[in-house]
Amino acid sequence: xxxxxxxxxxxxxRFAAVDALKEVNFSVAAGEVHxxxxxxxxxxxTFIHHVSGALRPDSGSVHFAGHxxxxxxxxxxxRAGMARSYQIxxxxxxxxxxDNVALAVQGRADAGSSFRFWRPVAxxxxxxxxxxxxLAQVGLAxxxxxxxxxxxxxxxxxxxxxxxxxTKPRLLLLDEPMAGTGPEESARMVExxxxxxxxVTILLVEHDMDAVFRLADRISVLVNGRMICTGTxxxxxxxxxxxxxxxxxxx
Amino acid sequence: MAFYRPARWQxxxxxxxxxxxxxxxxxxxxxxxxxxxGFATRLLIFALAASSLNLVLGFGGMVSLGHAAFFGxxxxxxxxxxxxxxxxxxxxxxxxxAVAGLFALAVGAVSLRTRGVYFIMIxxxxxxxxxxxxxxARAWGGDDGLPLAGRxxxxxxxxxxxxxxxxxxxxxLTATMLLFGRLAQARxxxxxxxxxxxxTRMEALGYPVFRYRLVAFALGGAVAGLAxxxxxxxxxxxxxxxxxxxxxxxxxxxxxxGGVGSLWGGVVGAALLLGLEEVLAGLTEHWHIVLGLLxxxxxxxxxxxxxxxxxxxxx
Numbered sequence: 001x002x003x004x005x006x007x008x009x010x011x012x013x014r015f016a017a018v019d020a021l022k023e024v025n026f027s028v029a030a031g032e033v034h035x036x037x038x039x040x041x042x043x044x045x046t047f048i049h050h051v052s053g054a055l056r057p058d059s060g061s062v063h064f065a066g067h068x069x070x071x072x073x074x075x076x077x078x079r080a081g082m083a084r085s086y087q088i089x090x091x092x093x094x095x096x097x098x099d100n101v102a103l104a105v106q107g108r109a110d111a112g113s114s115f116r117f118w119r120p121v122a123x124x125x126x127x128x129x130x131x132x133x134x135l136a137q138v139g140l141a142x143x144x145x146x147x148x149x150x151x152x153x154x155x156x157x158x159x160x161x162x163x164x165x166x167t168k169p170r171l172l173l174l175d176e177p178m179a180g181t182g183p184e185e186s187a188r189m190v191e192x193x194x195x196x197x198x199x200v201t202i203l204l205v206e207h208d209m210d211a212v213f214r215l216a217d218r219i220s221v222l223v224n225g226r227m228i229c230t231g232t233x234x235x236x237x238x239x240x241x242x243x244x245x246x247x248x249x250x251x
Numbered sequence: 252m253a254f255y256r257p258a259r260w261q262x263x264x265x266x267x268x269x270x271x272x273x274x275x276x277x278x279x280x281x282x283x284x285x286x287x288x289g290f291a292t293r294l295l296i297f298a299l300a301a302s303s304l305n306l307v308l309g310f311g312g313m314v315s316l317g318h319a320a321f322f323g324x325x326x327x328x329x330x331x332x333x334x335x336x337x338x339x340x341x342x343x344x345x346x347x348x349a350v351a352g353l354f355a356l357a358v359g360a361v362s363l364r365t366r367g368v369y370f371i372m373i374x375x376x377x378x379x380x381x382x383x384x385x386x387x388a389r390a391w392g393g394d395d396g397l398p399l400a401g402r403x404x405x406x407x408x409x410x411x412x413x414x415x416x417x418x419x420x421x422x423x424l425t426a427t428m429l430l431f432g433r434l435a436q437a438r439x440x441x442x443x444x445x446x447x448x449x450x451t452r453m454e455a456l457g458y459p460v461f462r463y464r465l466v467a468f469a470l471g472g473a474v475a476g477l478a479x480x481x482x483x484x485x486x487x488x489x490x491x492x493x494x495x496x497x498x499x500x501x502x503x504x505x506x507x508x509g510g511v512g513s514l515w516g517g518v519v520g521a522a523l524l525l526g527l528e529e530v531l532a533g534l535t536e537h538w539h540i541v542l543g544l545l546x547x548x549x550x551x552x553x554x555x556x557x558x559x560x561x562x563x564x565x566x
Contacts, residue, residue: 095253
């Protein structure tokens with residue numbers, strides 16, 4: 001693929017005797033929503049960890065926007081334009097929603113240094129205003145002052161997304177954004193991701209098949225650490241290997 | 252925990268305390284109790300040292316059991332400078348801060364790669380290394396420590412008078428509390444507190460976590476060095492006991508009693524601990540029992556420290 005934003009080449013990782021990932025080749029084209037699916041324990045989250053830099057592969061490489069980022073740490077990859085949300089909600093539960101997002105804004109290279117010792121953040125109106133605008137984008141405008149820990153689960157998922165967005169990524173890694181949300185919240189989240197997809201490339205890991213087939217431009221299927229198929233939703237739906245391994249019941 | 256945010260009572264109280272402390276030497280003189288000014292100075296200096304640990308422990312979440320190393324190094328730098336003929340505090344105090352801060356930078360660069368119990372152990376190990384280095388250094392007095400011939404001068408004015416050293420200590424503590432109070436609400440302090448809450452998440456937001464921790468650790472070390480240099484002036488001795496792990500423990504206890512991560516925790520803890528020691532030691536030699544009960548009480552009834560009892564800290 002000529003204009004792949006993310007390209008993973010021959011990625012392998014063993015945990016003890018288990019091949020968690022085996023010679024995985026994978027790419028996300030700029031502008032697409034690429035969904036990664038697979039049964040439980042297939043290695044999806046492990047794969048995301050390798051893309052985001054939380055784990056290092058035994059062999060293979062990760063390329064982002066034309067650069068080899070295999071040796072970069074997580075925060076360096078975030079600075080390069082890769083943001084992730086977590087499968088298990090991971091927000092600063094003691095801070096209010098606005099402060100959570102303000103931290104994400106502040107961490108961005110173009111937001112200036114964080115080695116400022118004197119001026120209170122409360123006086124940094126541009127920073128806080130930007131945080132508020134991200135909150136508004138995910139529908140949390142009226143929750144800005146609420147402590148994150150007392151938001152509902154769905155609201156925390158949305159906050160998580162706002163934080164990822166506030167890093168202004170070129171690639172958004174969404175690890176099961178619908179996990180644990182009710183049908184109504186799920187529907188809202190799908191709508192939200194649909195809107196986001198116009199501005200940012202998305203790699204989506206998700207179990208909710210309705211959401212995946214509605215959102216994804218392309219789908220890759222990971223089974224037992226091997227990428228067995230990549231294609232459009234229709235191609236994946238009709239792939240006999242995928243049916244056998246995984247989808248049978250759902251379609 | 253929430254971000255640090257000063258309670259409404261804090262500013263007027265701090266201002267009142269500052270005014271009261273400024274008047275203290277004159278009040279003591281009027282009542283012919285000038286003897287206590289030395290004790291008050293000691294209290295200010297320990298408040299400074301404990302506050303510097305509170306930056307590391309309370310705001311940075313780094314449980315360092317080696318903070319006394321930086322404290323003691325500050326004292327030794329002062330004594331060694333004087334031995335070398337440099338007697339001007341405007342040179343010596345920054346030198347003490349620089350040496351202690353740079354040493355903290357080196358210790359931090361190694362220790363901050365570890366977490367939890369390993370961090371506690373490695374900071375303890377570094378501090379004990381320094382301790383044994385100084386007790387075996389004959390040129391610096393070995394076991395006996397390195398005495399100062401007399402107090403230094405500050406910008407030409409002698410610190411020999413008890414009041415002048417008191418005011419120098421008060422100025423150092425005031426400046427530090429002002430800086431820490433601002434810092435805790437500024438970008439750096441918020442970054443530090445967020446790292447304390449959730450390190451991985453901060454990394455996933457693009458923060459080079461290690462760097463912020465290291466700077467806080469070194470800053471804490473530098474301020475402890477300043478406290479050490481002041482203490483050497485007060486007691487006239489750079490003692491190896493200042494470097495010992497017992498001293499690190501005492502500073503930790505001060506911070507925990509006072510309030511981990513609340514701005515005034517170090518000050519409150521130092522005042523309480525030294526005050527109790529002063530009062531109780533006159534009554535019984537078993538005053539440590541009362542101290543133990545106090546610690547127990549704090550852990551049970553005010554687990555975030557005494558300082559938090561005075562006001563609601565909202566986030």
